[in-house]
Amino acid sequence: MTTPTIELKPTSSPLSDAEREAILAAPGFGRHFSDHMVTIQWTEGRGWHDAQLVPYGPLSLDPATTVLHYAQEIFEGLKAYRQPDGTVATFRPEANAKRFQRSAHRLGMPELPVETFIEACDVLVQHDKAWVPAHGGEESFYLRPFMIATEVGLGVKPANEYLFLVIGSPAGAYFAGGVKPVTIWLSEDRVRAVPGGMGDAKTGGNYAASLLAQAEASAKGCDQVAYLDAVEHKWVEELGGMNLYFVYDNHIVTPALTGSLLAGVTRDSLLTVARDLGYTSEEGRISIDQWREDSANGTLKEVFACGTAAVITPVGTVKSAGGEWVQGDGTPGEITMKLRDRLLDIQRGIAEDTHGWMHPLGD
Known part of the structure; x- marks a missing residue:
């Protein structure tokens, strides 16, 4: 029609x-x-x-x-x-x-x-x-x-x-006083979505389902809540309102879309921006044990969340019922900030839009 x-x-x-x-x-x-x-x-x-x-x-x-x-x-x-x-x-x-x-x-x-x-x-x-x-x-x-x-x-x-x-x-600018790493609460008893459910749809019900876990995270002094998969409760999926990325030296990984994750536009854009900057980027699977262990042994250099509102948000500390750990030195990572700056420069018309992402409205 x-x-x-x-x-x-x-x-x-x-x-x-x-x-x-x-x-x-x-x-x-x-x-x-x-x-x-x-x-x-x-x-x-x-x-x-x-x-x-x-x-x-x-x-x-x-x-x-x-x-x-x-x-x-x-x-x-x-x-x-x-x-x-x-x-x-x-x-x-x-x-x-x-x-x-x-x-x-x-x-x-x-x-x-x-x-x-x-x-x-x-x-x-x-x-x-x-x-x-x-x-x-x-x-x-x-x-x-x-x-x-x-x-x-x-x-x-x-x-x-x-x-x-x-x-x-x-x-306004999401971080008015400069980019600040967030503290994440790992929710191990609540899930955001299930395979075959509505996790890949942008509907208010998914956000309503995250509010209790977000309130629990806030009560524990955390800014955001991270969810694991609904089947094995071991694979990292996403935050309540943002996708996640993991940085290993020059290699960047984001959890693959399994039907229960939202296909973020910023997430998709960063896969390409990372390659433009000379990094390798891919979709994969990261378990919570791998996240914890790789942070401890130093192979996981940086972690960040991404979405339309904040563009990129560095992750500084992760808390869970079993303890907590600091990602890197707790400050925004170098690659995280490079990706953030490049994407913002494209959006603001400062960097060349080689992928035709900007839709001009004219005078």
Whole structure:
């Protein structure tokens, strides 16, 4: 089915320049939202329709709306960056659009065409371009495309109505005072996902399932929680919201996608960036015993997590019920920082985009 052209219905009362600039001076993450949002409806038998750019505002949902009871919901996260010439470009929106389709398929939802996903993001950024932070730092404009089931009625089945939306939020540097290694809690009694489950879909339920373990990690003085596989409880998978990488001299390994891990766009990009910088990179398997032993004997040089929000986050300390250990000397590793700097330089238009990852929006 064809998708409709996005009808423009911009707000008549955008935030003032002074109010917007005050927000951009210290935006934080996910606390402030731009003037508009894009909405597209889907109805069984009709397909996608009523695509609009409208003022940002609340949604009105019936108490019996399907998403509130059966959690048919998916989302994405990507960023737009101000380039040196003042224009704006988004990073790998096609990869996010394809993952959005895979998530939709897994949850029995309609698949939004890739070109429509990208157009919706482009339209929002074009109209709210003033919300994109200035070039020079790590600040960006975070885009949150998402889709919910909107059919009214109770009954466990795929809904026959859906609403796709894109909202945007200015995002400050993740590490405002410099890159800081995080402390990880190793969860050995809870799992994030199972083979055949929804671990490879970007759906809110996966994040809800991680919140108790994250709270337990926080209570133990840790920043993030790491999960093991659900079958043998020995293979390292990922953090609650980020993928993991292990650095052995010039060799870099990330846990392979087994159906229970999320295929992170940043994760995928770093496999390529590492090779560009002369390192070997691959997907593999790392057991928790290997992680502990290789850290102790010094063969495992660095560990880092990666995701859209933080780009790369070094891992400094790992805690578990059986004890704790420090990765390396507890400071950000040299290769970790090289990878981080190169990826950020591509996103900010400082380094050459040899892989065609940046999607420019023009003036």
